[in-house]
Amino acid sequence: MSEESSEQPAPQHSSDEELIREALKAEVRLLPLKPGVYRFFDHEGHIIYVGKAKALRNRVGSYFTQQAGHSAKTQVMVKLIRRLETTVTATENDALLLEANLIKQHQPRYNVLLKDNKSYPYLHLTTQHDFPRLALYRGDRKEAGRFFGPYPSVHAVRNTLKWLQKIFPVRQCEDTQYNHRTRPCLQYQIHRCGGPCCDRISQEKYGAIVAEVVLFLEGKDKQLVKALQQQMWQLAEARDFEGAGRIRDRIAQIKLIQEKRRLNLTGHVDLDAMSIAVEGGQTVVQLFFVRGGINLGNRAYYPDSRGEEDVSAILQAFINQFYLERPPPTEVLIDRELPEQELLQSALSERLGKRVRLHRPERGEKRSLVAMAAENALQSVRQQQAGQVQNRVLLEALQAEFNMPEQPSRIEIYDNSHIQDSEAVGAMVVFGPEGFIKNQYRKFNLEASGAADDTARMEVVLTRRFKRLKEGDEANWPDLVLLDGGIAQLNTALRVAEELQLSRGDVLFCAIAKGPERNAGREQLFLPDMTEPTILPHNSPLLMFLQRVRDEAHRFVIGYHRQKRGKRQTQSALDAIPGIGPKRKKALLHTFGSVRGVSQASLEEIAKVSGFSMELAQQVLEHLGVEQGSG
CATH class of the missing domain: 1.10.150.20 (5' to 3' exonuclease, C-terminal subdomain)
Incomplete structure (x- = not known):
């Protein structure tokens, strides 16, 4: 917003700041020389930093007595501290765990933040069933059975299942479907399932296939191939050449797949290999998942470094938060030494329940794996930078086209969805200089709103959103609001703005309508105080950008609508x-x-x-x- 809220507390004068600083120093002198966690608060009572200490008095006191040695970020943070709280813990490991939990809970502005908090997908084998099922699983792994993974994405799990079915005909259907089938499904017809639901395979033979799957997923493919070769020769000696040929083909498929996935590592190791790259203010951590010597894939993470300049400290914070709710493997490879590496290794070992080795390999196969992670991290950070440069160019073009006083830093895009007025929902997506900000997307359930049409539903959505903004969420105030619709949606938005006493300088509204016959490429842009809609050239990069953000809102709201509709259809x-x-x-x-x-x-x-x-x-x-x- 252009003006500061009159309700903001007045800034502290220098004399007041000196009094606060002396009071904090006096409080620090009373802290114990024991491990624990400390929290710094600003003048609004918000937690701005969470840290852990081996000796609370010494660590917290260093912020107020050794300022010359602090980074610029830390010096600014210290000036904002108005209050502190501490929690004494039994051990430094406990402090490290509590620190990670508090950072996740409060998202302090001066802590390095891991922005990805999704659970990882696994392959789940229901070993408690007479005919076990192999399927994708995502969650807390409380169900009985064997879990294999984690995999970097759902796509990686589905690909694995796809080629596993070609070699090992293990069922993937739900137990409910399995219990009530009277004839084999299509998977049986195309040799992707043994058909246990209809007694087309014995429990003993099915169990043997399951045992082979387990060996394969554990990375013991050499042991598996050896056993299959013995079966193949036995069948050949019995003159069952057709059966021997089928096993020969399975062996060839197993070898082909494992050649693509197996790394040149000694033994069936379980490890994660990671490398960090920082360039142009962007931070990327590239992580490779290796289980049983098999490369399950890799994934890039983009932690919010919050101005932290020490790359090793960023990586250490990332590792502590990343393994907070994910079990670490027995070995974690890193590309550099960490400030508190032994402490972090001890904490990870405690979380896993057995020794975890956290180290930087100096030579050999593991060093090559870390180098591969480093190369991918550098590539990812440069791609991220290139995307941000392109975003800045597009936002500058948007500023010029819409005659905005400043380049927009936050764009909110709104859309509604329903089928014949049933399961009516709305959604908001957010775009900034770094791209789509997915953790700030919002959904709106409109079933109980009583809104009769799309413009009324848009009014409900915008009223809810801007009331919340005015009630205290002003840090997320948008510069530009894009509406999927035409002049009716724009007029609705302007009416909401008037009712909530928003000035024209607070936010700019724009409605995007498809062209004649809903022709993409002839979109009409409706802006306030304009008698005619703006139509950009069909090959304009700005038009393509507006289409992209509009389509993202459409995708998100359609997904929410289908979710609600599917839930209703499954009711009984x-x-x-x-x-x-x-x-x-x-x-x-x-x-x-x-x-x-x-x-x-x-x-x-x-x-x-x-x-x-x-x-x-x-x-x-x-x-x-x-x-x-x-x-």
Whole structure:
């Protein structure tokens, strides 16, 4: 916003700052010489920094007594400190863990932040089942069975499943579907499944295939190939040349795949290899996942360094936060020494429950792997820079085209979605100089709003959003708001701005409408105080940029709408029965396959399901009977 809020506290005068500094120093002198975590607060009561210490008094005191040796970022931070809090811990390892948790919870402005907090996908083998299922799994890994991974992305897991099915015909269907099949599915017909659901394969033979899958995923492919070769010769000696030929082909496929994935490492090692690159203010950490000597893939991370200049300190903070909720492997390779490497290694070992080796390899295969990570990190940071340069050029063009006083630093794009007014939703995506800011996307549920059409729904969305901004989220105030729609959406936005007493200088609204016959490339731009819409040349880079951000909002809102619609479509008559929650509903469908299967079951069969009594079983049948009779 162009003006400072009148409610902001007045800045501290120098005499006040001196008094605060002396009070903080006095408080520091009372701190214990024990390990723990400290938190610095600004004048608004916000946590601006979280740190850990081996001796709290010495570490916290250094901020106020050794300022000449601090970086520029730290000197600015110290001037903002108005209050501090500490937590004493039993060990320095406990302090390191608590520090990572507090940083994740509060996102302090002067801490290095890991912006990616997604759980990693695994391959899950349901070993408790007579005919185990192999499938993608994402979550806390509390379910029974074997887990293989982690993989860097869902795409990597799906690719792995795709070629695994070609070699090992293990089922991937849900247990509910498996329990109620009466004939084999297409996967059986194309030799991607052994058909255990219809007794087309014995449990013993299926178990042997599962054992082969486990060997393969554990990286013991040489042991697997040797066993398959023995089977092949046995079949050949028995003159079953067709069976021997099938095994020969499987061996060839296994060798081909593993040649592409196996690294030149000694043994079946589990390790992560990472390297950090910092260039032009951008920070990238490239991480390679290796399990059982097999390269599962790599991924780039973009931690927010918050002005931190020590690259080793950034990498150390990244590692501490990255393995906060992910089990580390037994070996982590890094490209440089860390300030507190032994402490971090001890903390990782404690989290895993066995020794973790954190080190920088000096020679050999592992050094080559780190060098490969370094090369990828440098490439990633340069791609990021190139993208930001392109973004700046486009934002400058946008500023000139829309006659804005400054280059926009935050653009919010809004769109709505529904089918015949059902499951109406809205969404907002955000774009800045660094690209799309996905952790600031927002969804709006409009089912209870009573809005009758798209313009009314847009009014609801914008009213909710700007009320929240005015109530305290002004740090995320947009410079430009783009609306998917035409002049009606623009007028709606201007009406909301007037009702909320927003000035024209606070935010610029623009509506983007598709051209005649919804022709992409002839979009019309509607701006306030303009009698005619602006139409950019069809090959204009600015038009392509506006189409891209508009399409991203469309993609996001469509995804949310499909999610809600899918949830409604999966609801059943069981949801309306008192006493039947998600767990009991899941148990019924798992046992009987469908609502129809439940309705055809006897009272005694339902009562045998876990969590059901005869009384509840009777209630289920009565309710389903009423529904069927009323239809």
